[in-house]
Amino acid sequence: MSQSADDLLFARATAAMPGGNTRSTVFVPPHPPYAVTGRGCVVTDANGHEVYDCNNNYTSLLHGHAHPEIVRAAREAVGQGSAFGLPTESEIDLAELLRERTGIPRWRFCNSGTEAVMMAVRAARAATGRGRVIRFHGSYHGTYDGVVGADAAGVPQAVAEQSILLPQDDPVAFEHAMATHGHETAAVLLDLMPNRAGLRPVSRAMAELVRKRTAEHGALLIIDEVITFRLGNSGLRERYDVEPDLTTVGKVIGGGFPVGAVGGTAEVMDSFNPLGGATVSWGGTFSANPVSMRAGLTALRLFDAGAVKRLNALGDQLRDELATAGLAVNGTGSLVRLLVDDYPRAWWDLYRAGVLVGTNGLIALSTAMTDDDVIEIGRVVRSVAPAR
Ligand code: PMP
Numbered sequence: 001m002s003q004s005a006d007d008l009l010f011a012r013a014t015a016a017m018p019g020g021n022t023r024s025t026v027f028v029p030p031h032p033p034y035a036v037t038g039r040g041c042v043v044t045d046a047n048g049h050e051v052y053d054c055n056n057n058y059t060s061l062l063h064g065h066a067h068p069e070i071v072r073a074a075r076e077a078v079g080q081g082s083a084f085g086l087p088t089e090s091e092i093d094l095a096e097l098l099r100e101r102t103g104i105p106r107w108r109f110c111n112s113g114t115e116a117v118m119m120a121v122r123a124a125r126a127a128t129g130r131g132r133v134i135r136f137h138g139s140y141h142g143t144y145d146g147v148v149g150a151d152a153a154g155v156p157q158a159v160a161e162q163s164i165l166l167p168q169d170d171p172v173a174f175e176h177a178m179a180t181h182g183h184e185t186a187a188v189l190l191d192l193m194p195n196r197a198g199l200r201p202v203s204r205a206m207a208e209l210v211r212k213r214t215a216e217h218g219a220l221l222i223i224d225e226v227i228t229f230r231l232g233n234s235g236l237r238e239r240y241d242v243e244p245d246l247t248t249v250g251k252v253i254g255g256g257f258p259v260g261a262v263g264g265t266a267e268v269m270d271s272f273n274p275l276g277g278a279t280v281s282w283g284g285t286f287s288a289n290p291v292s293m294r295a296g297l298t299a300l301r302l303f304d305a306g307a308v309k310r311l312n313a314l315g316d317q318l319r320d321e322l323a324t325a326g327l328a329v330n331g332t333g334s335l336v337r338l339l340v341d342d343y344p345r346a347w348w349d350l351y352r353a354g355v356l357v358g359t360n361g362l363i364a365l366s367t368a369m370t371d372d373d374v375i376e377i378g379r380v381v382r383s384v385a386p387a388r
Contacts, residue, residue: 005046009034025058028359029344033351038065040368043356051356052377054363059227059335060251062303062311064368070255073298077291090293094253097300098263102234104247106269109261109288113226113250114142116260117189119282120246121146123262123271124187124220126279132181134164134174134188134219138197141189141224141248168197169206174213182217187246191224192236195362199330199337204240211242220245220268226260227251230364231312231333233305252303255295258286307367314374315365321378327385336363340385349384 003011010031013020021027033045041064043053053064063070077090095107110116121133121144133146141147150160164181166173178185188210193201214221223244228236230252237244246264253259262269271280286292303311312333319336322329328339338361340346350357355377357363365374 006031006033009046025359028347040064040066041366041373049352051351051354052369052373052380053356054365054377055356055358056364056366057256058251058358059230059362059364060254061256061364061366062230062252062299064366065256067299067302067368069302070295070298074255074257074291074295077294080290082291083286083289087288088290088293090290090297091288094261094288094293094297094300097297098249098253098261101300102237102247102263104263104265106266107261107263108269108272108282109259109293110282110284111258111286111292112142112260113224113248114144114260115284116226116248116250116262117141117147117222117224118144119260119272119280120222120248120262120264121187121189122280122282123246123264123268124222126271127268128186128218128220130184130186130219131162132164132185133162134166134177134181134185136168136190136194136197137165138168139189139191139194139224140196141191142226147189168194168200169202171206171209174206174209178213178217178219182213182219185214185217185219187220187222188214189222189224190244191228192240193228193231193332193335195227195335195337196360198339199332199335199362201236201332207240207242211244214245222246222248224248227335229253230303231308231335233308236332253296253300254292255297255299257292257295259292259296303367311365311367314369314371315363317371318363318365318374318378322381322385325382327382331363334365336365337361338363338381338385346385350381353380353384355380355384 010020035043036046037044041053042050044050098107145155145159164177166177190210211221221244225235225247229249232238245268248262250260315334315336319329330337347359
């Protein structure tokens with residue numbers, strides 16, 4: 001049997017990377033296909049197979065691939081020097097835009113959502129002088145030691161013990177944890193619609209309870225909007241009556257380039273202030289690099305209130321259609337989660353039929369999709385995924 005292009009690539013990959021892999025979240029057995037080009041909402045792989053991209057690099061691409069204005073902005077930035085040992089105006093522009101959109105007054109950049117969470121937890125610990133972090137089961141906050149489970153290989157027991165893990169949306173468990181540990185808690189880390197817990201929005205009552213109790217106990221509330229920021233002009237939080245102390249974002253604010261950011265109140269963010277009384281020193285050789293900043297600015301400017309609304313409406317339409325066909329679906333707006341039992345098989349069936357989704361059934365739409373594209377995506381998903 002002759003080997004396909006991706007088999008050959010994987011053979012090379014296994015000789016240079018463990019299991020041929022450098023990013024666990026994109027691995028599908030026996031091995032993933034390899035992307036070659038992306039244009040708008042279509043990705044072409046090494047075998048020449050074309051798929052609708054409903055993965056969008058795990059929700060980070062708002063406008064699909066190679067949007068001409070984002071390409072132009074990134075190219076211009078690269079042409080003027082891609083990274084400096086000095087700050088640039090581009091980071092001020094993006095911080096101002098984020099401030100304008102969210103009302104959150106202070107921002108600081110890094111290169112990934114993982115780092116954003118790491119910075120936010122550090123700032124919370126510095127600001128409160130406490131160590132514990134309360135998290136919720138099934139909420140993924142990246143790969144930082146302090147926010148992964150005690151069962152994760154390579155995480156010291158002493159670090160894992162600083163985390164208290166609670167069930168999602170369970171006010172009784174939360175009240176109990178705060179009554180016992182509230183006084184020693186630096187922060188509660190909350191994702192308003194955790195992907196790995198099935199993409200079900202947290203109830204307003206629960207979010208309000210978390211805000212109330214954290215404030216009473218002098219703990220900070222960190223809302224992780226790394227995935228959910230795309231759901232509103234200022235993230236999913238705008239649908240809740242809750243003001244966090246710190247917010248973490250990433251993905252879409254980099255326009256397809258590596259990025260993360262922490263936003264927060266002037267008081268808490270002053271933990272990073274290098275002028276006097278600084279308690280947290282934070283660098284990052286490529287933090288706030290002008291390529292990510294300029295691409296992100298362009299992507300967010302293109303994602304105005306009208307674009308946010310249209311994209312969410314497309315997602316609502318797809319979800320309704322799939323639910324009507326008897327499929328199990330969750331999510332809100334442009335983020336749709338397909339609940340199927342046998343993911344590798346369903347993933348491959350969808351991929352072969354022309355739709356690329358996340359390896360856990362996560363679908364993220366892009367503005368590159370027309371109404372007809374989304375109708376076609378719905379048709380393919382219905383033809384492949386089993387109704388429940
Ligand atoms: N927080 C959340 C809610 C996420 O979904 C992710 C990644 N999917 C992260 C943090 C980590 O972001 P990154 O992969 O950019 O490190």
